[in-house]
Amino acid sequence: MVASRRRFFKVTAQGLVLWSGLGGHVRPVRAQGTPVRIGSAVLGDYSMTAPILVALDRGFLKAQGVAPEFQPFQGGPTLLKAVLAKQIDLGVSGATDVPVFRATGAPVRYVASQVDRNHFTFNVAPGIAGVSDLKGKSIGVTGVGATTWISAVLLARREGWDPERDVKIVALGGLDAQLAALARGEIHAFVWGDGGVVTELAGKSKILFRFDSLMPKWISQAYYATDDSIKGSRDALARTLTALYQGVKFIRESPKEAVAIVARTLKWSEEAVARANQVSGPLLSADGTINAEAIEVMQTTLVDLRVQKQRVPTTDLYTTEFTPVRV
Known part of the structure; x- marks a missing residue:
């Protein structure tokens, strides 16, 4: 819970x-x-x-x-x-x-x-094998300007993607909204804190990586x-x-x-x-x-x-x- x-x-x-x-x-x-x-x-x-x-x-x-x-x-x-x-x-x-x-x-x-x-985690739908699978898809964040949003934008830039054209970053708010959108296929990944472990254990998502690998300082x-x-x-x-x-x-x-x-x-x-x-x-x-x-x-x-x-x-x-x- x-x-x-x-x-x-x-x-x-x-x-x-x-x-x-x-x-x-x-x-x-x-x-x-x-x-x-x-x-x-x-x-x-x-x-x-x-x-x-x-x-x-x-x-x-x-x-x-x-x-x-x-x-x-x-x-x-x-x-x-x-x-x-x-x-x-x-x-x-x-x-x-x-x-x-x-x-x-x-x-x-x-x-x-x-x-x-950065301890935030990148959580993906069960069918996503890697970040490259997300080009052209949507990533959920809590809000524009939040650390979740910043992390998603920097990830897109690292992949060489335009954060506004090659991937859609969607502000959805809380975890319940993220999971509902994930279940409906409206997003295929979301950025969250270590609470992502709860949904991972429930089989609703999986943690692909922790963002300190992208943002060490x-x-x-x-x-x-x-x-x-x-x-x-x-x-x-x-x-x-x-x-x-x-x-x-x-x-x-x-x-x-x-x-x-x-x-x-x-x-x-x-x-x-x-x-x-x-x-x-x-x-x-x-x-x-x-x-x-x-x-x-x-x-x-x-x-x-x-x-x-x-x-x-x-x-x-x-x-x-x-x-x-x-x-």
Whole structure:
């Protein structure tokens, strides 16, 4: 089962609470420590949520003196609104969000890399043997300008195809829409995160490759905060990040236990979570170190594809105050 983006959750140190929407109510939780609210752009992505879920379950955040709340959102822009409204202290999203948002005036910057390189997967219909089979066919992406769209455009360029004539890139939104279009033969492939393992195991698609083979200098996902939060809540953010990278260490050292923890919240089978860990686990950053060269490559790509209107000085996009994280 793929966790729907239309459902909202709040995860605290005492468990997962399902609530009705942005205006819903969550049971109050009393916990000792500094309150820190963590938000993710989505729930149904293993690499984005696993370090957080493990840190919550194993008590790493509590041990750092943090009283955590975790709330997944319906995408990067929705998460950004909550971060800017001071409803979320630490966001984690597709890393292209930060330069795009900063270029529009949003005072946010990276505090740590979560997933190095590009962990997105290229998923094809069962009858597709290779990329060359897709010339003249359609590829599904979430939206124009999204990392899924950027990845599809760069793939077309690598193949020597015109992204507008030789292949059709279709913005369809969520995974349910991608799979429905795939089943109807309206698309023959789609770009997704590591959640593609769920549909692969169900026999609905197969993962052809991971996009870091095409885009090695990239940051797939990153933690970010506002300039004000970085200045005013430095100690709390540092302790939170320490706990999150302890979560990454636990995933590496105790993969079976970590799989069981994550499967309970994502509502994926343990087999699917284990497969997702094989796909994107190796790209989880061990200490959050931010690759400035990757940021430059990302900005060049974003401006070239007109996703970002203008470049932002790289030094305005990240801070090194928190990294490398020592665990």
